[in-house]
Amino acid sequence: MFLLPLQIGSLTASVPIVQGGMGVGVSLSNLASAVANAGGIGVISGTHIGFREPDFYQNPTKANIRALKKEIQKAKMQSPQGVIGINFLTAFNHYADLVKVAVEEKIDIIFSGAGLPVDLPAFVKGSATKIVPIISSAKAAVVITKLWQRRYDYLPDALVVEGPEAGGHLGFTFDQLRKKQENTNLSVILQEVKKAIHPFEIEGKKIPLIAAGGIFTGEDIQKYLKLGASGVQMGTRFIATEECDAPFSFKEQYINVSSNNLKLIQSPVGLPGRVLYTPFIKKMENEKVPVQRCLGCLKTCQPQETPYCISEALIQAARGNVMKGLFFAGSSVCRIKKMMTVKELIKELVDSLNQS
Numbered sequence: 001m002f003l004l005p006l007q008i009g010s011l012t013a014s015v016p017i018v019q020g021g022m023g024v025g026v027s028l029s030n031l032a033s034a035v036a037n038a039g040g041i042g043v044i045s046g047t048h049i050g051f052r053e054p055d056f057y058q059n060p061t062k063a064n065i066r067a068l069k070k071e072i073q074k075a076k077m078q079s080p081q082g083v084i085g086i087n088f089l090t091a092f093n094h095y096a097d098l099v100k101v102a103v104e105e106k107i108d109i110i111f112s113g114a115g116l117p118v119d120l121p122a123f124v125k126g127s128a129t130k131i132v133p134i135i136s137s138a139k140a141a142v143v144i145t146k147l148w149q150r151r152y153d154y155l156p157d158a159l160v161v162e163g164p165e166a167g168g169h170l171g172f173t174f175d176q177l178r179k180k181q182e183n184t185n186l187s188v189i190l191q192e193v194k195k196a197i198h199p200f201e202i203e204g205k206k207i208p209l210i211a212a213g214g215i216f217t218g219e220d221i222q223k224y225l226k227l228g229a230s231g232v233q234m235g236t237r238f239i240a241t242e243e244c245d246a247p248f249s250f251k252e253q254y255i256n257v258s259s260n261n262l263k264l265i266q267s268p269v270g271l272p273g274r275v276l277y278t279p280f281i282k283k284m285e286n287e288k289v290p291v292q293r294c295l296g297c298l299k300t301c302q303p304q305e306t307p308y309c310i311s312e313a314l315i316q317a318a319r320g321n322v323m324k325g326l327f328f329a330g331s332s333v334c335r336i337k338k339m340m341t342v343k344e345l346i347k348e349l350v351d352s353l354n355q356s
C-alpha cells in the first residue's frame with residue numbers, strides 16, 4: 001500500500017501514526033520525541049504532568065505548569081524537526097491554564113478528549129498550534145464542528161475517532177461496551193463520522209480523521225486507511241517500548257497479558273475504562289479508599305463520594321507501584337509479546353504496510 005503522509009494543516013508527519021497521549025507519566029517527552037523522530041506524531045500527556053515535582057501535592061497547578069514547560073521544551077530539543085503534540089483532558093479543572101502555557105511554548109498540536117473542548121479555538125487564536133478534538137460518535141463530531149464553526153469560524157484541524165477497543169477512558173456507555181453492538185464498532189463509527197462532517201468541509205479545508213482503538217499491526221492500520229482515515233492513533237502498543245516514559249515495572253505489566261486479565265470498569269470520572277485486572281482493581285470491587293489528599297483536578301469528581309481517587313491510582317502506577325496502581329490498556333494489549341524500540345516498532349508497521 002502506498003503510504004501517504006499525515007497532513008494536519010501546515011504540519012506533515014511522514015508516517016501517518018499518532019502516538020496517543022497517555023497519562024499519568026506514560027507518554028512524556030522521551031516517548032513523544034522518539035515517535036516524532038521516527039516520522040510519526042509524538043504526543044505528551046498533560047494529565048498531572050507535574051507528578052514528579054517536589055511541590056506537586058502542595059500546589060499541583062503550579063507543579064503541572066512548570067513540568068509542562070519542561071517536557072515540551074525537552075521534546076522539541078530531542079526532536080527539532082518532528083511533530084509534537086500534547087493531550088489534555090477537557091474535564092481537568094485547570095484546563096485553560098495548561099492550554100495557554102502549551103500554546104506559549106509553541107506546541108504543534110493540542111489533542112483534547114474526555115468531554116468536548118468547546119472553547120479551544122479561542123486559546124490558539126493568532127498561533128500556529130493546531131487543535132484536534134477526540135470524539136467517539138458522529139453526533140459528537142457534528143456538535144463540536146458546528147459549534148466551532150458558528151462561534152469561532154474555525155473547523156477542527158483533524159478529529160481523532162476513538163472506538164470501543166481503546167485504552168484510557170472510553171466515550172461509550174457500559175452497556176454499549178458489554179453488548180458490543182454493531183454500531184459500537186470503530187469501522188462503522190469512522191464511516192459515520194466521515195459522512196457527517198463532509199458537509200462542513202470546504203475547498204482547501206478538509207478535516208482529516210485519525211482512527212484509534214485496538215490498532216496493533218500494519219494490517220489494522222491499512223484497514224482504517226482504506227475506510228477513509230488519514231492516519232491512526234495508537235496508545236497501548238507504545239507502552240512496551242524502551243522509550244516509553246513509565247518505569248520498567250509499569251511496562252512489563254503489558255507483556256503477555258491474557259484476556260482474562262483485562263476488565264472494563266466504571267471509573268470514578270464517570271466514564272468506563274478498560275484496565276489490567278490488578279490487585280488494586282480486585283480490591284476496589286468490594287472496598288472504597290477514601291480520598292486522603294484531593295488534588296482538585298476533575299470537574300466531574302465528587303471527592304466525598306468517589307470510591308477512590310483515580311489520579312492517585314494513576315500516579316501510583318506511574319511510580320511503578322503495581323499493588324496500588326491503575327493501569328489503563330486497550331484490548332490489543334493481549335497481542336504484546338515483547339519490548340521494542342520505537343524505531344523498530346514504526347519500521348515494522350511501515351514495512352508491513354509497504355508490502356501490502
Ligand SMILES: Cc1cc2nc3c(=O)[nH]c(=O)nc-3n(C[C@H](O)[C@H](O)[C@H](O)COP(=O)(O)O)c2cc1C
Pocket residue numbers: 019020021022023024026045047087088089112113114134162165166167168169212213214215233234235236237327328329330331332
Ligand atoms: C495507559 C493509557 C493512558 C491513557 N491516557 C489518556 C489520557 O490521559 N488522555 C486521553 O485522551 N487518552 C488517553 N489514553 C488513550 C490513548 O491516547 C489512545 O487514544 C488509545 O490508547 C488508543 O487505543 P489503543 O490503546 O488500543 O491503541 C490512554 C491510553 C492508555 C493505554
